[in-house]
Amino acid sequence: MRLNEIGERKLTYFITEKFGIPFDDAAFIEWDGEYIVATTDMVGRKTHFPHSATFFQMGWYAMAVNMSDLAAKGAEPFAYLVAISMPADLEEKNYRELMRGMEECTKKYGGRIVGGDTKEADDIIIAVTALGKVKAGREMRRLGARAGDAVYVTGSIGKGGAALLDEDTEKLLMIEPRIKEGRILSLSGAITSCMDLSDGLASSLHQLAFINKVGFRIYEDALPVDYTARKHKNWLELALYYGGDYELLFTASQNIKDIERRIDAKRIGEVIEERKVVLVKDGKEYEIENRGYEHFVGNK
Amino acid sequence: MRLNEIGERKLTYFITEKFGIPFDDAAFIEWDGEYIVATTDMVGRKTHFPHSATFFQMGWYAMAVNMSDLAAKGAEPFAYLVAISMPADLEEKNYRELMRGMEECTKKYGGRIVGGDTKEADDIIIAVTALGKVKAGREMRRLGARAGDAVYVTGSIGKGGAALLDEDTEKLLMIEPRIKEGRILSLSGAITSCMDLSDGLASSLHQLAFINKVGFRIYEDALPVDYTARKHKNWLELALYYGGDYELLFTASQNIKDIERRIDAKRIGEVIEERKVVLVKDGKEYEIENRGYEHFVGNK
Numbered sequence: 001m002r003l004n005e006i007g008e009r010k011l012t013y014f015i016t017e018k019f020g021i022p023f024d025d026a027a028f029i030e031w032d033g034e035y036i037v038a039t040t041d042m043v044g045r046k047t048h049f050p051h052s053a054t055f056f057q058m059g060w061y062a063m064a065v066n067m068s069d070l071a072a073k074g075a076e077p078f079a080y081l082v083a084i085s086m087p088a089d090l091e092e093k094n095y096r097e098l099m100r101g102m103e104e105c106t107k108k109y110g111g112r113i114v115g116g117d118t119k120e121a122d123d124i125i126i127a128v129t130a131l132g133k134v135k136a137g138r139e140m141r142r143l144g145a146r147a148g149d150a151v152y153v154t155g156s157i158g159k160g161g162a163a164l165l166d167e168d169t170e171k172l173l174m175i176e177p178r179i180k181e182g183r184i185l186s187l188s189g190a191i192t193s194c195m196d197l198s199d200g201l202a203s204s205l206h207q208l209a210f211i212n213k214v215g216f217r218i219y220e221d222a223l224p225v226d227y228t229a230r231k232h233k234n235w236l237e238l239a240l241y242y243g244g245d246y247e248l249l250f251t252a253s254q255n256i257k258d259i260e261r262r263i264d265a266k267r268i269g270e271v272i273e274e275r276k277v278v279l280v281k282d283g284k285e286y287e288i289e290n291r292g293y294e295h296f297v298g299n300k
Numbered sequence: 301m302r303l304n305e306i307g308e309r310k311l312t313y314f315i316t317e318k319f320g321i322p323f324d325d326a327a328f329i330e331w332d333g334e335y336i337v338a339t340t341d342m343v344g345r346k347t348h349f350p351h352s353a354t355f356f357q358m359g360w361y362a363m364a365v366n367m368s369d370l371a372a373k374g375a376e377p378f379a380y381l382v383a384i385s386m387p388a389d390l391e392e393k394n395y396r397e398l399m400r401g402m403e404e405c406t407k408k409y410g411g412r413i414v415g416g417d418t419k420e421a422d423d424i425i426i427a428v429t430a431l432g433k434v435k436a437g438r439e440m441r442r443l444g445a446r447a448g449d450a451v452y453v454t455g456s457i458g459k460g461g462a463a464l465l466d467e468d469t470e471k472l473l474m475i476e477p478r479i480k481e482g483r484i485l486s487l488s489g490a491i492t493s494c495m496d497l498s499d500g501l502a503s504s505l506h507q508l509a510f511i512n513k514v515g516f517r518i519y520e521d522a523l524p525v526d527y528t529a530r531k532h533k534n535w536l537e538l539a540l541y542y543g544g545d546y547e548l549l550f551t552a553s554q555n556i557k558d559i560e561r562r563i564d565a566k567r568i569g570e571v572i573e574e575r576k577v578v579l580v581k582d583g584k585e586y587e588i589e590n591r592g593y594e595h596f597v598g599n600k
Binding site: 092 | 302303304325326327329331332336338339340341342343344346347378379381382383384385386387388389390391392395414415416417419420421422423425427429431
């Protein structure tokens with residue numbers, strides 16, 4: 001069987017299965033009552049970036065997607081390692097711009113680049129490893145959602161998809177990882193599960209449903225759809241299936257009204273016992289399909 | 301200016317300069333009286349592996365080169381993150397063999413894979429991040445060698461070069477990182493500087509000379525040249541300039557006879573004040589040139 005018949009998510013599950021890693025895109029390593037949260041994400045020019053992307057934007061994005069994974073765990077970033085492969089005929093000034101993009105992102109969201117490696121290859125491939133920390137017991141995981149919990153998202157959704165359709169490279173790549181929001185949520189102790197929305201709301205809900213053996217009921221009129229997505233006829237498609245939003249999707253067992261006052265988050269539905277993922281629209285339930293962007297198999 | 305006019309080492313120095321990282325290929329992050337040692341190394345099929353390389357060997361090598369960096373710091377490996385880009389038409393069994401190579405390497409040398417990412421790209425690119433720990437004060441660094449120190453290498457040298465010429469893929473890729481030796485050296489407290497020999501003895505000596513503002517006098521008849529290299533007419537060239545040996549090069553201020561009994565290490569020369577790197581052969585001094593394998597500029 002070839003990899004394009006399998007898909008990225010399942011391939012990554014092969015790694016997690018093989019090495020007994022729980023269903024998370026970051027690792028928790030215990031260390032004196034704290035967790036070191038470690039995550040790695042690889043991006044390539046050909047597969048992740050439009051032609052119009054600047055080197056600064058590529059650097060920022062490569063860093064920010066890793067931070068978003070830390071944000072979803074409630075971790076505070078402290079260090080990054082950066083491995084970059086590049087063609088030998090790349091202009092030095094472009095390489096410096098790439099690094100400046102990374103640097104600016106760490107200045108804004110915390111942590112510092114502590115090591116790196118550069119190698120020669122046909123395409124630009126950037127692998128960032130991000131390390132964060134969080135007090136043991138305060139970390140957020142994908143596992144933990146229970147029927148009856150309320151479901152929330154931070155910020156607005158559909159903007160990643162809109163940026164793609166609008167060819168707005170700036171909006172597509174200069175993403176803002178929810179580090180601050182993740183910290184506040186984590187310290188609240190009220191969050192039962194969390195993940196970021198890089199894969200899109202639909203896919204993320206299905207992943208949480210699978211991991212937690214639960215279902216989700218989401219209310220269409222509660223979705224905080226971004227104004228840039230609203231301009232498109234297929235705004236619901238953008239909000240559910242396009243991904244690239246890098247917001248946090250989380251569940252909470254208690255009333256978190258006080259948190260809602262401190263961060264920009266909106267309640268969009270509830271965790272249900274029945275293992276289905278549905279959207280309530282005009283009083284009727286519609287199935288939210290398990291699809292979204294995935295490498296190897298493309299956008300299916 | 302294009303990257304091929306600059307060279308990998310200088311490019312990586314750009315990162316270390318920009319972010320104020322000391323002259324080391326691994327980062328030391330302080331954490332409660334210990335250091336987390338973090339390092340990342342990226343390898344690509346096209347640039348690092350001969351056509352005859354098996355997927356198992358590629359996985360092993362990608363992991364082992366990172367371990368070698370930890371070994372040079374005296375760190376004990378505890379966790380790895382693995383990011384892999386692969387073509388979509390790769391056979392699944394090859395992917396599994398790649399992972400099995402990584403796994404076997406961690407079983408032998410310690411630590412475990414805690415996270416991963418897979419992406420689609422034209423070539424196989426593997427970025428491993430390795431995390432180790434070492435008590436603060438016991439870590440080994442590149443900075444610290446002083447005139448009068450003795451210079452040592454572990455194991456034997458020239459075998460990487462010989463494996464390349466002999467097209468012995470097994471010997472070339474199934475390298476054995478000196479984790480155990482690094483731990484013993486680090487705990488001895490007698491080591492003033494250390495690095496691994498991935499770039500070759502000549503290049504490594506020049507790097508240590510530059511960082512420590514010292515010189516080196518090396519004795520040809522003391523070099524532990526591997527028997528596979530001795531078979532070649534240009535065995536001295538292999539031992540000095542070819543690299544790929546992944547042994548430890550270290551300096552010690554005290555007599556370390558007791559350590560020499562515990563690990564396979566040989567004294568090859570001394571640190572000198574004068575900033576030159578020379579080989580003593582038949583009572584005469586010859587300059588050891590500053591060359592070795594480097595990406596972007598090729599083998600110059």
